Amino acid sequence: MAGQASFERGLRILSAVADAGDTTVEAVAAKLGIPVSSTYRYFRQLRELGFVQEDAGLYRPGRALLSLSGRHLTQSHLAEVGTAVLKDIVDTVGETAVMVIRVGTRAMCLRRVEPDKAIKYTFAVNELLPLSAGAGPRALLAWAPADVVRQVLDGGLPRFTDNTPTAEQLQSSLAQIRTSGWVVSRGELDPGAVSVAVPVMFDGEAVCALNVAGPESRCGSRTWLNNTLKTMNEAAENLAASLGTLAGQGTTRRYTTQEAGDDAAHSA
Amino acid sequence: MAGQASFERGLRILSAVADAGDTTVEAVAAKLGIPVSSTYRYFRQLRELGFVQEDAGLYRPGRALLSLSGRHLTQSHLAEVGTAVLKDIVDTVGETAVMVIRVGTRAMCLRRVEPDKAIKYTFAVNELLPLSAGAGPRALLAWAPADVVRQVLDGGLPRFTDNTPTAEQLQSSLAQIRTSGWVVSRGELDPGAVSVAVPVMFDGEAVCALNVAGPESRCGSRTWLNNTLKTMNEAAENLAASLGTLAGQGTTRRYTTQEAGDDAAHSA
DNA sequence: ACAGCGATTCTCATTCTGCGGGAATACAGT
């Protein structure tokens, strides 16, 4: 009666993964009554198209799903949950923490939380910045698509201080950033400021970056850097996890938006 | 090379609609190079499954897409954008405005904005309430799935005041609410309080409800009710529109989350 | 090295679905 049987099947499988958030091929096959062998075929394609991501036999929603529902929703979520995450960071680290996203070939600070101190780093919220200078922007650049990187490198890099990186320095640092998973910048935008950033990775993509910055006097030491990075990595992981539908095992704290639900009915 | 050709095709079509936000069958067919006749076949199925909604030849993302990306994201978005919407309402109406969502067989206040007045109605945020009493909850109930309605009716209705509706009153009011598109409650939860609510409809489903409440002394008149409803309906429409990816024609004010982007690259 | 095991991909004969150009229908506007 319907036609398009295989398409519908595929969508059901996709929905199943989106609902479960963290499931196996067999589980889905069983739930939907589809032969395992066929289910694998669908999963493969879903994976290739980025709708699901796989990790050690466990499948969860992929980035393509996020873009399906629009940047709007994703950004709302980041802004919403991000505030709580940033507050936690500030509580632990005691320096300004911000969340930056990439907008085309620019970076933008989406959320900011400041510590209760006289001397602190202050970011402008909602203003477009170059991707080339500062820890947060550079973290975004490191995971940006190749064409964006090229545009930034070719577009002429603005210089703010003597420490602002040049095109060569920048280019060579990107690969290293991807390897280490974090960036530190010393006085690239403002003299005397130290800034650390980590990306929030979701299915291989940097959805946004967390950035902590403060005066060199307080943030210059290696131990400070290590402690801060530890806090930030934890935060980034939580934030990334909150993008996956609901997921399962709670490692550390989990940031969700209400989702109190547990009553009965879920209205498909 | 891939196999599952039709599935991939369907997903591409779905993505196209999600991206465009407001498009026609022909446009998608042209863009993807798929025969119109086949494209219609996919659209029909997508519509039947709720992934797209159609209105006068224009197609836009449907509710199933929202549930694909998880209640999380949707709720984050509502909470995020909702605050601005509520503020506008409070500015215009001068009474407490809240946003309530349905959680299983309960209602919950997700966001609250209060006017700067000594006497005002105060809602508890993040607490579960019955769906049976009060304007907001009842608006949600009116559009809830049948099994939820049954559960609520059969579950024994708590009584708060003499005006708290009984099961019979409740049941008969639901159809009327669906027709009129709004609810008013007078002293159902608290004596002397008037409460008005409208649902935020997205593709035939009540995603949440907006609720304005205040003392009878200020909110008793028919003109007040009319003016308030006008404001609320506008707000509800804006909120619903913000759930569609980005959509096009701006009627009144449009609430979006940043989405500044315009530079080049959008990284698929 | 080997066995054991679960996850994943491959194989392939058979079934039957999706395909798409074009006709038919529906419906609004004039």
Add this chain to the structure above:
DNA sequence: ACTGTATTCCCGCAGAATGAGAATCGCTGT
């Protein structure tokens, strides 16, 4: 009645999807 646009129908067949089972892959433990 006529024009245009949106949508569904029609229909024979190429070829896609199917699924049981075998074959691989990648482990871990011994």
